[in-house]
Amino acid sequence: MKSWRQPSILPGFGLTLGYTILYLTLIILVPLAALVWRSTGIGWDAFWALAFDQRTLLALRVSFGAALIAAAINVIFGVVVAWVLVRYQFPGRRLLDAIIDLPFALPTAVAGISLAALYAPKGWIGQIFAPLGIRIAFTPLGIVIALIFVGLPFVVRTVQPVMAELDREMEEAAATLGASRLQTLTRIVLPTLVPAILTGFALAFARAVGEYGSVIFIAGNVPYVSEIAPLLIVIRLEEFNYAGATSIACIMLIISFVMLLIINMLQMWSRRRYSNV
Amino acid sequence: MRNFIQGLGVLALGVSLIAGAAAPAFAATTLLNVSYDPTREFYKEFNAAFAADWKTKTGETVTIQQSHGGSGAQARSVIDGLDADVVTLGVESDIDAIASKTKKIPADWRKRLPNASAPYTSTIVFLVRKGNPKGIKDWSDLVKDGVQIITPNPKTSAGGRWNYLAAWLWAAKQYNNDDARIKTYIGDIYKHSPVLDTGARGSTVTFAQRQLGDVLLAWENEAYLAKQEFGDGDFEIVVPKLSILAEPPVSLVDGNADAKGTRKVAEAYLNYLYSAEGQTLAAKWFYRPSKPELVKAGAAALPKVDLVSIDDPLFGGWKTAQAKHFDDGGVFDQLYKPGK
């Protein structure tokens, strides 16, 4: 019989794996199991009715729709930013590179109050748009802004290392063969980056779907319009509706898990494809 | 490498020192008052007054901890195990929920203190922008074209529920209890609301700081407080001719107080709300004291409004009103539909 692990002379496998699994079980798996157990405890029909209630569906649509738009915008600008950082030399490049991670380190509540202050009708950016009749804060647009903020580092940081490893000789070869720069970029460079871009998109999207802290300060929180799914969980809790809260949480949990599997598959694909280049 | 490890060691030591120092030192008795949003300023002052009074009367030191949030959210915390000695919430139904779900409060809690356990009352008024540009004078003006109303979500906020019921009250009188026309009016109110915050305080911030909307439906005390906080020049208070008598109730959480052995001081705390000092402070923070005769001079008198209680046959008390209007699938859910 084949062993489930390859032999190694290194010690500590049992200890570290055992500890990893124990800690993982206690901190993550048992609480998540409690969630799933509580939400199935109400019976399948009741769960179904709560989970696919119109308000829940619309909240999920707001969460997923805004996360999708924000991730798409982040892909466009994130790729440009990564390209500029990898390929060009200019004063302040190092600084620009450093601040990319700010959304990652800045607490979401701080980002939330600051974005709300910026985009409110009297804020620096809000007052530019207010005369045009465009309201950003407290509308679904505000949610997208907050999600762009939290998702940005994921796209840039996923695409950047792959860009740095790109083989410039291919581009030079394409140029000597008479391809225009645009052709080289769209036919040679972009296809190589696709797996990394998709991974970055998926990471930004997964992070944005669950975001709470920064969104609640800037979203209008209007049911059916600008109410995100995590907020609906909190509202259901505040209404003493535990079944409602846990069933929404359960759906989001399943979606998170599927998203993660997709990301891991993308990364595997990316690695395989990248090693062939 | 050795330096790095030593560094980690020093870090760990420092960390454990901070952790040790941070363990809260519990001195004497502490009471936890779990309250709703607009009472922050009032209880800050009241707690200090009570602690001083308790010290002179008994020689004991009592520290009062405060927790504020949307009334429903706060009740949820107590149900989930937050160790409140007393609850001072925005509506009766939130204390009822604690009573029925935890059995830590007897079902007849309302009978234990004077004035149905409401030491202070309030009502719902309108806060409008300076000069009242939209000309809002009474309930009918709220649903005029182009008026935006800021009101919290009645499912989570006590203030939001009082707002809803006050509007219902006016519509019922206006349309002679014609159910269809009342519902149209209430539906219109929420069609004019661009934001539904989860708590009354959130709505005030939206209106006053974020400058959203033309009129804020607010607790009377909250409206006066906002006017004072943001400078008297920016806002005006419009008092409708008819409004609801909002009775924010208080109760001892017997189960918790007995477990902690704080019943005596907790009861004294609640009774102090009905004393001359408590009533004067309530009036100072723009509540309507339940015993106005005790109020010492200094607090400005609030305007006279026709106030109708929740126990009026129109509503039939909180239990009935809560089930009819705010429970899942109730009237609010029917009226508040997407696709406006």
Added chain:
Amino acid sequence: MSKVASRYRDPASETLSWRLILILLAVAFLGIVVVLPLVTVFYEAFRKGTGAFIAAFDEPDAIAAIRLTLTVAAIAVPLNLVFGVAAAWAIAKFEFRGKTFLVTLIDLPFSISPVISGLVYVLLFGAQSYLGPILKSQGIQIIFALPGMVLATIFVTFPFIARELIPLMQEQGTGDEEAALSLGASGWQTFWYVTLPNVKWGLLYGVLLCNARAMGEFGAVSVVSGHVRGLTETMPLHIEILYNEYNFAAAFAIATLLALLALVTLALKTVLELRYGDEIAAGRKH
């Protein structure tokens, strides 16, 4: 970080004008999305003068919030550090079946909404649960107290250090450790003197990020906090409270502290990268 000299008229690069346009686009985008919110925090904090700024910290509740935030991070980060090192050792140095699945489970908290991270502990330890009343009768309070807030923080920051270390240790293989062992070093010695020095900067970076996130967590902690002033309020929650008390200057003043923490984290990270760039680059994906 590759350093490509920008030569004029390189056939494998864009024209100068395109380069300028792209650089300006990147700068403008980052300026609006990242820099402006940061500037706003400091601008709003000092808008009412330094007096109001200092007053925000001269308040027992603010001090208590800062203290609690430090305490929570001081417990959560070392626990996740030990876990991260153990998990990275098991996953990066050995080959076994089910590894991908294990890594996915470790990643899970990263894509779960923070609100759910708080909710699960309420369901597990709340007064309405099975465990809550049992623990309560033993005098143990989990949620609405320090343990619950620490648990929620650990949950949210769970993958950070492990995710930083795993790719780094995978990259380095097992050659060094095998050599040390064959020369007679014990397992612990190998770990302390061979493995740890190889990954120390990546480890430090992981700790920094984990710490920044632990101190700034809002959603998860908010659900389990109970919001008792001066007792169960962390800095992000205290900011929300001040914001709700119309005390915007003070809210932003406390926020500057967390923003400074973020800036220090980034500065340290940049310094580390400049000096030990190659070591960290391998573990760059989060």
